[in-house]
Amino acid sequence: AQSVTQLDSQVPVFEEAPVELRCNYSSSVSVYLFWYVQYPNQGLQLLLKYLSGSTLVESINGFEAEFNKSQTSFHLRKPSVHISDTAEYFCAVSEPQAGANNLFFGTGTRLTVIP
Amino acid sequence: NAGVMQNPRHLVRRRGQEARLRCSPMKGHSHVYWYRQLPEEGLKFMVYLQKENIIDESGMPKERFSAEFPKEGPSILRIQQVVRGDSAAYFCASSPRPGQPGEDTQYFGPGTRLTVL
Numbered sequence: 001a002q003s004v005t006q007l008d009s010q011v012p013v014f015e016e017a018p019v020e021l022r023c024n025y026s027s028s029v030s031v032y033l034f035w036y037v038q039y040p041n042q043g044l045q046l047l048l049k050y051l052s053g054s055t056l057v058e059s060i061n062g063f064e065a066e067f068n069k070s071q072t073s074f075h076l077r078k079p080s081v082h083i084s085d086t087a088e089y090f091c092a093v094s095e096p097q098a099g100a101n102n103l104f105f106g107t108g109t110r111l112t113v114i115p
Numbered sequence: 116n117a118g119v120m121q122n123p124r125h126l127v128r129r130r131g132q133e134a135r136l137r138c139s140p141m142k143g144h145s146h147v148y149w150y151r152q153l154p155e156e157g158l159k160f161m162v163y164l165q166k167e168n169i170i171d172e173s174g175m176p177k178e179r180f181s182a183e184f185p186k187e188g189p190s191i192l193r194i195q196q197v198v199r200g201d202s203a204a205y206f207c208a209s210s211p212r213p214g215q216p217g218e219d220t221q222y223f224g225p226g227t228r229l230t231v232l
Contacts, residue, residue, distance in 0.1 A: 004157075006157075032219055034220075036223070042225060042226075043119075043121075043206060043223045043224050043225040043226050044158075044206065044208075044223040045223070046220060046222065046223075049219075049220060051219055090157055090158065092158075094219070096219065101146075101148075101163060101170075101171070101210075102148060102160040102163055102171060102174070103148075103150075103158070103160065103208075103221060104160070105150075105157035105158040105159070106157050107156055107157040108156075108157050
């Protein structure tokens with residue numbers, strides 16, 4: 001069965017410090033991987049995705065994630081965080097080759113950027 | 116640039132009442148997904164629909180919950196005889212149909228926060 005693990009439920013970090021939010025998944029088939037961000041009382045916004053090709057993907061606001069097939073991970077990183085990055089971050093996986101279009105989500109990581 | 120629209124944004128119901136949640140997909144999208152987010156948890160898949168057809172309802176509770184996506188109008192998630200445990204945020208997402216550009220990505224609406232008193 002598909003599962004997504006985000007081990008860190010809360011990550012406090014000082015402004016301008018680097019951050020890594022961890023995501024591991026389990027699947028026996030090829031997957032697509034996504035990171036979504038949720039600001040308070042809002043819906044989810046797509047941050048970045050991996051479908052195929054280069055294992056390093058980037059977002060427009062400085063985040064990047066690297067797909068590591070051997071470690072079944074898709075960790076999210078940013079070299080220098082800003083106050084506005086404070087939000088909940090969700091890792092999600094789909095299994096298109098298994099015919100499953102729905103997303104499996106992790107439980108989320110709450111990133112708090114401290115001034 | 117209208118994204119996925121959901122209404123109402125907030126809904127309060129008493130136990131035993133019915134809740135109807137609406138979702139209008141992005142323009143050009145023909146597939147809709149419903150997810151539920153319980154407090155302090157991630158999103159859980161409920162149902163996947165295209166117009167006039169339920170494709171996958173493996174995440175739907177067996178009783179009281181139903182979903183439709185008619186030929187005209189928004190997708191509706193209906194919860195009958197609500198109970199306190201139904202209190203959650205319900206998110207809708209949409210995507211183009213398979214074979215169309217962007218089919219692999221789901222775009223989410225702002226959610227409906229249901230509170231059952």
